[in-house]
Amino acid sequence: MGSRIDEELRMLEEMALDFAERELKDRREECDHYPYAPLEENVLEKACDVGFFCMTVPEELEGGAMGVEALSLVLKDISRTDASLAGVIFTTALAQELVLAAGAGSVLAGAPGNGSWRESLIAFPSFDDAAENLGLSAERAGGAGYTLTGKVEYVVLGGLASRALLPAAVPGVDGYSFFLLDLDAEGVRKSEPVLSLGLHSCPAVDLELDGARAALVGEEGLGASYFTDCADRLSIPAAAISTGIMKGCLDEALEYSRQRFQGGREIVNWSELRRILADMATVQATADALVACACVRAEADEPGWRLLARATALQVQAAACDVTTDGIQVLGGNGYMEDYGQEKRFRDAKQVQALLGLVPMRKLEYITRVIEGEPT
């Protein structure tokens, strides 16, 4: 059984690396410019065809029925080349997980398998703890429907996907709730893509809603419990994106340092530079191991995996910011230029660190759960 799973993961890894090499590598610079085009439609279409947009959706809903380990592997391998597509996959996976956690999987039925990337994607404010981005108010409309009014910032994929999953407050109900919104519906106004630090091909928009009809996902007021549950699980793939960025950064730094001469020799032979490379390599290796360990414990549903997942994300995302800072430094002035990949990785790593909400609040939440006795 174990070896079969290993073989499946190995094949998945090969596919992800091959996809990144064929579809992303040559377009990386071009897709990173502003005003940016999102990833070309044919790339999204191919990503959809190979199942990247429904990896963790159950089989009965025409998804890939894969676990967090497989998702993490794919995100890592793609991010070695360009983390933007990983951001697209992550955001959609997070929204799908929330829908599933709310017991509303039926709304996903058909979308993953119908071959349309736009239908498969779900926009979501994935850089927030949903509780901190509550600009929307939901009113009960006739029948089972609701209308949403207000503003919500930085909805990732809002300009690409056909639907968005959004948090909103229902008057008179404690907590918040999730709603699925048709982004082409009446009363929906989208901004231009928000010029941002990184992940340019995974753009976000600000939404302004004026009585836009939407469907409740799960139960009223239970948004926070759905989000916490999913944020635990998705913290691991979020960390995996950072490990991929680190790996790509380290590879480029090593390659460059073997070619570049300063002071009459290859810079790789300067011991201070070796020390920096060693820092990068050891941090990257341990981050890799940490993510792998978190995956195994999550898949086995071992006690304590949830907090490990949270700690892994915090640790690995911060490490990626340091590694990519050094990654530019190794290349000197060239590392700062768009002609090389390092400056993009530096921006992407910092962008990815903001996934799932404010770093200090995530840390405080972590320690609160530890103090309250949750197993670690």
Add this chain to the structure above:
Amino acid sequence: MVPRGANLAVLEREPTPKDIMCGLDASGGMPRAIRKETLEVLALARRFNELVVRPGALELDRRKHEEPDYLPWDFVHEANSWGLYTMFIPKLFGGQGYNLPALSYMVEELGSACTGMANLVGVHYLGVATLCSSWNMRLMNKVMRDTVEGEKTGEPCLISLAITEPGAGTDVEEVELVSKATVTCQAKKVPGGYVVNGRKIFISNGHLSTWHMLIAYEDLASPETSTVMLAVRNGMEGFSFGRQERKMGQKGCPASELIFEDCFVPDENVCFSASEAGSMKGSAERVTMQVIDSVVSTSRAGVAGFGTGVARGAYEEALRFASETEVGGKLLINHEWAQCILAEMYKNVAVSRLTYVETNNANGMYGMFKIMQWKPVYYYLKFVPRAVIDRVVQPLLDLPAMTWLFRKVMFEWQKDSDWQCTSGWGSLAKFTATDAGVRNCQLALELMGRAGLRHDRGAEKHLRDSKLLQIYEGTNQLNRLNVFKCFIGRQVPEAQVFED
């Protein structure tokens, strides 16, 4: 009771008072008017920020995202009309004559709003500092008076430094490395001047400058003994601009490629050459090192000003965000942990500022600012009518004896401990402040979360801008090695620097 002499003897030990008391040493000899002048500079910089930099910084950055080849001439004309390009040019050369240490305060102010725009002003003074480090009084007068004239006519005349080459960046900032560098920009001596061939890259403000202080080498096989500094003006035959680099940040300030193809530079435009260095006391290599060190000792204080500025800009954005954003049911600024992060950021700014202040004290005591801050010279230039300087003093600047005299004082009379102090402090300030700049930007983004990622909030731009500061004017690694060389290695006879 220990004899007094014995007490004094311990002061010979490391760290020496000279290195750790620059401020104390400088305070007695410093003209009091410098403080008032510095306040004037600060006030002007803040007004310029309010009216020009802050309203235009994000727009310029966005425009450069969209049009990478755009050149910010509007900003340069505006800065020119405010007198920013002549403020720190000594009155001797027609400028406004503000004290040079105040430049660091100014670039901190501008950098707190936009490091790219701060560079559009500050990098001009890197060119000025390079020119001044040659102490070629005739050329200093000629080139800087062009800038003064450009202010009067409304046609900005900026000065750039062209030193980095495609195959040599860090190398050419350090004389002990340049001997092994792969340099390709050659200045071949011919009758009446030099013929230059080669390329320079990453030249800040290159496309916007009229004069370029070009560092080239007569003998590519031994650049350390054949360095030549030439003043190249736009329009000289064989000189042209290449591409603008596509940078991650500081987009407003172009990083240019300069191309020299059989470019003839006449002898009258030679700021400094190896043969001139060879005619002075000490080896040509040592004098060349003094020239380079004199540039970087001052310019690195400026970069530390940029670093302090961007650290402050990030801090101010974070403070604004914390003051207006509720998290967990109360304003972020009222969370104890947020207050501690903000205090940490404030500390980073304050410590960075102290390092550039101390570097400037060192430069005032032992380096490039020494003559201008000597009270008789300072007050003479401050209070003697400009017409007297222009009519009486200026003609003297063309005399070779003036160049000889200044070089005598600045190079031959400079002790090893002098340049070690200025160069060491320059490097220490540079990597302290620029590391703090990057750190504060990272902290700001962590504090601001999603809001920090947005271009329209300014914090992400500060982060992109800040990273370059750790690279130019010598990478921070090179600067750490220089601190080792200047302050640490000299204590250990066995220590060898750059011999790894």
